[in-house]
């Protein structure tokens with residue numbers, strides 16, 4: 001038996017979901033992963049049971065809840081690529097909006113009234129204020145960002161009408177891998193900057209495309225707030241404790257408060273690996289805001305959350321160790 005009861009983790013076989021399951025298990029919970037394995041991996045579910053199912057299937061969710069009797073839900077399952085959402089909005093509104101509605105309905109029908117929701121800095125679009133506070137106007141510029149904002153709005157309306165409670169977590173850029181190397185970032189077609197930069201540093205990719213060097217930023221490349229996935233994962237446990245204590249509903253940024261440019265990430269990777277990172281300048285990517293970094297102070301004040309692994313060298317080091325474990329021939333380990 002676990003000390004603290006079960007938590008249903010939708011998307012528990014995915015990148016952020018599996019790291020969250022590990023952190024919840026370390027905090028004494030039984031994480032029950034609910035995942036359709038479309039993008040998640042069975043082998044990433046290691047700290048509790050896996051229920052295979054789609055979040056749009058209310059009956060499947062209800063079945064999982066009735067079987068494991070979780071105290072709360074971490075709703076992490078989503079499609080999460082900005083570029084893909086521009087090309088295929090139908091998939092994003094279906095998975096992210098209908099899926100969230102379905103999770104909320106299953107929770108209502110089974111009497112689960114606590115939810116931690118994975119939202120995104122993409123809900124801010126191109127903010128007027130930097131670092132971005134939670135009160136900044138949310139004007140998303142991609143279908144992905146809009147789908148996450150709709151999720152937030154539905155959760156607030158349900159909470160108001162049905163007396164449920166929530167913590168909305170707006171992730172900035174999740175990256176890095178489990179420092180113990182037990183799980184990683186396993187995307188079939190990797191589009192994220194940090195793993196791609198490391199792949200380019202080791203010749204797995206011929207070069208990295210820099211999407212625009214003419215943005216309104218100090219070096220012309222986009223600026224983001226890179227936060228280690230283990231830090232993000234730990235915040236879910238803090239959010240659950242907050243709700244269990246009867247804490248108020250919250251929407252919180254999860255970031256470091258520091259912005260780094262694409263070029264700075266390339267430079268850090270070159271330093272860390274000792275290899276050059278070949279790059280080409282490409283046109284800007286649709287849906288990419290030039291600068292996004294968080295004001296992280298509200299999460300610190302309300303949850304006591306601070307990052308512990310999110311300096312860029314730790315992020316790159318843990319991501320590189322994980323990549324090396326999958327591509328050992330390509331990488332002479334440099335860390």
Ligand SMILES: O=c1ccn([C@@H]2O[C@H](COP(=O)(O)OP(=O)(O)O[C@H]3O[C@H](CO)[C@H](O)[C@H](O)[C@H]3O)[C@@H](O)[C@H]2O)c(=O)[nH]1
Nearest residue numbers: 080082120121122191192193196209210211222262285288
């Ligand atoms: O090969 C690449 C990949 C990325 N980038 C740039 O690097 C930055 C980071 O890009 P990622 O694709 O790694 O991350 P995003 O900022 O697009 O996306 C992340 O932040 C989004 C919010 O903006 C969502 O939350 C999303 O789920 C999350 O992955 C962006 O400026 C992007 O233009 C490149 O220049 N070349």
